[in-house]
Amino acid sequence: MSFDVDAIKKDFPILEREVHGKRLVYLDSAASSQKPEVVLDAMDRVYRDHYANVHRGVYTIAEEATQAYEGARAKVARFVGAPSSSELVFTRNATESINLVAYSWARANLVAGDPIVLTQLEHHANVVPWHILAAERGVELRWIPLTADYRLDLSNLDELLDGAKLLAFSAMSNVLGTITDVRELAEAGHAAGAKVLVDACQWVPHAPTDVQEWGADFVAFSAHKMLGPTGIGALWAPAELLDAMPPFLGGGDMIRDVRLDGFTPNDLPWKFEAGTPPFVEAVGFGAAVDYLEAIGMDRVRAHEREVTAYALDALERRFGDRLTIFGPTDVDLRGGAISFALNGIHAHDVSQVLDEDGVCVRAGHHCAKPLMRVLGVSATSRASFYLYNDTADADALVDGLTHVEQFFAL
Amino acid sequence: MPGLEDLYREIILDHYRSPRNRGELAVPPAHKVEGFNPLCGDEVVLYLDVNADGVVEDLKINGQGCSISQASTSMMSSAVKGKPVAEARKLIRAFKALMSIHESKLDGESDGSDLAADLEGVKLGDLEALQGVVKFPVRIKCATLAWNTLAQGLDESENPAASA
Incomplete structure (x- = not known):
């Protein structure tokens, strides 16, 4: 074709x-991208024919809605090369995905003085969560500068990464269009002992993505920039990392058990999905991925x-x-x-x-x-x-x- | 649907291309005040020289931004220069009424008569050319930036202790 x-x-x-x-x-x-008819239809069909809350009901349409939601997760996970759909957490958007990492992983693992390395071309979504953390926790923010031809200036990368606990950067700039070398940066980050977060919001809609080949620890992206609806995005991270992280938002769906004296979180990925999820939007997200994959x-x-x-x-x-x-x-x-x-x-x-x-x-x-x-x-x-x-x-x-x-x- | 000619009237483009009263004044005696629109990066810098009689004796403008913000600043400078502060304040109210921002509306008391009240006895002249901006809601803040900055500057000029 x-x-x-x-x-x-x-x-x-x-x-x-x-x-x-x-x-x-x-x-x-x-x-934000426009939406093809198939995405609009897929969401419309859920509302018209299969609508009931997910993960709870035993009746037929609740089961259908749950299958549609989890089926969409499997599609999105496969689309970015995730080894398992249990590693694909649905969020509200890439911004929330990054905030999830900042509030859960970073607050559990970083202390005052820990360096976080960012780049000068980041979207506010990958800047402000770290500013908030810096104000609260006293982490140090370092910035990879740009070259005169609008690329990342990696000449002092080793110095910047010295002692770094996190390297967070965009795979493609939403302003400059600049593509960053995710694999190279991920390797450099890991060599320095840092975790690596990729804001892939501008990348995933536009080019093949394989999170395993990238070798990063966290990958964030949004549905609405890749033909899907607003209100849903995703965070991918390896299971062992997600397992070790504390929950982000608390509420329904993210728990296995709740007692008067505490709670036990749910399994992955639901541990990070509190409250009724945007499951209709997830189905639209899945339809968008189907459409892109067919092309x-x-x-x-x-x-x-x-x-x-x-x-x-x-x-x-x-x-x-x-x-x-x-x-x-x-x-x-x-x-x-x-x-x-x-x-x-x-x-x-x-x-x-x-x-x-x-x-x-x-x-x-x-x-x-x-x-x-x-x-x-x-x-x-x-x-x-x-x-x-x-x-x-x-x-x-x-x-x-x-x-x-x-x-x-x- | 409003057309471009409603927004970009010839007099506006003229002020944009040839801004009046552009420059700086020595501070002090002049008072410097800056206004920003962080969303679009519009920046207005005013140098206000209010004399002992309460007259805006001189005024210079500086800054950068879109044609509407810069033209509105230039037109404001022409309208206010040489006017008593009280009259300048009347102009601010009248201009904001023109932009459909009524002070009283914020208190939920708008009955439609305040526009007429705010505009009564005030000659807007060229400034009326900016009325077309109202049809482009996103751009209203471009047009009002200079006027909000002027209001701040007049407050600070009259009450220097509060701004120090």
Whole structure:
């Protein structure tokens, strides 16, 4: 099966709509992706035909709902190469996954002065939980800097990792598109005796993922960025690590026994899933994974690589020095999120005028204010491409930016 | 659906391209006040020189941000320069009313008459061009940043001890 982007577009109902009388050109998948019909249908079917709370009922539809939920877990686990679905914890999103590690593992294992190594390109989700921990526990935060060509500067890595207890970094920057070498960093982290956490929120939707090959200890990602619904994400970690961690949130479902004088936590992965889980969303997550697998993640990556290269080239040819790209220009080193500044025009003005052409791009700090400070800007515009975007979408962006330039011409 | 011409009126683009009163004043005697919109990175810096008679004798603006925030700052500087503080405060209220932010609404007492009351007797002039911003709710905070910063600056100028 070849990659048929026209057929893929037809699977996404929202891409048929118009905005301001123009075809919707959705270039904000790094913030959240659109949903194919099969995901919407799968969730609708649970609500209509199989809806009952999971893990408790003995009646037929409760059993069906439970099987659907656990079946979705198995799909997601397999999708990222987890050796067992008991190691795949459903969370609210990647942010909650990282917070789970910060509140459970880190608070049980780190003491004042313990170094945590982060990078300067992290999303706030992989910054603020550690700031909170630093304020509470006195851990030391260290930062891997960036090179002039927007990659991680690993020249002082050994020094930064000296004594480190945790190395936490993004597999792909949501701002720069930069791909980090997860395997290399995981090895370096482990060699220094640190645990390794990967924020894979921008990676898992866009390229094949094998958590075992990565060799990291914690991998966090969200469903809504990979064609699934909001409100559900995942944390993968090896069973022995999860077993040794204290529970995160307390409540129903996460317990084996509760007494007046205490409780016994449930088995993995439910030990970390307190309360009624988002099981309808989990089914949508599973359907999203089925959809992506049927296409093939290597094909998704190849397609996005092609469209990103086309867009970068078209931007360069149309605007030259008037447009600054914040990120690597080599598509082997980057994903489909393209941050840019156009001719001194503020990102919000760029986004506003593009909207008139039906083109959706993000404007702002992209939840990466430390990175914005490093770049020396307060905001950027960001166009991000996914499997349903084609070169016509890239052309719409470039043409729209010409309108922006004309509009704000000094 | 509102169009771009509702938001980016020609007078706004003119103030954006050629901001008035841009620069700095010596502190003291002038008072410096900064306003930020952390969500989009808009930044407004005001230098206010309020004389002994309570008149905004001079005012300079600085900062960076989107066209709406910077044009609104420039238009505010033109409107307020040379005016008594009391009149500047009236302008702030009137401008916020124009942006549909009524002080009384926060107390749940809005009956629709306060817009007229806030605007009564106040000549907004060019500032009325910013009214189109109301149709773009996300951008209202861009337009009001300069005015909130001015209000803070006037408070601090009149009561230096409180700001020290």
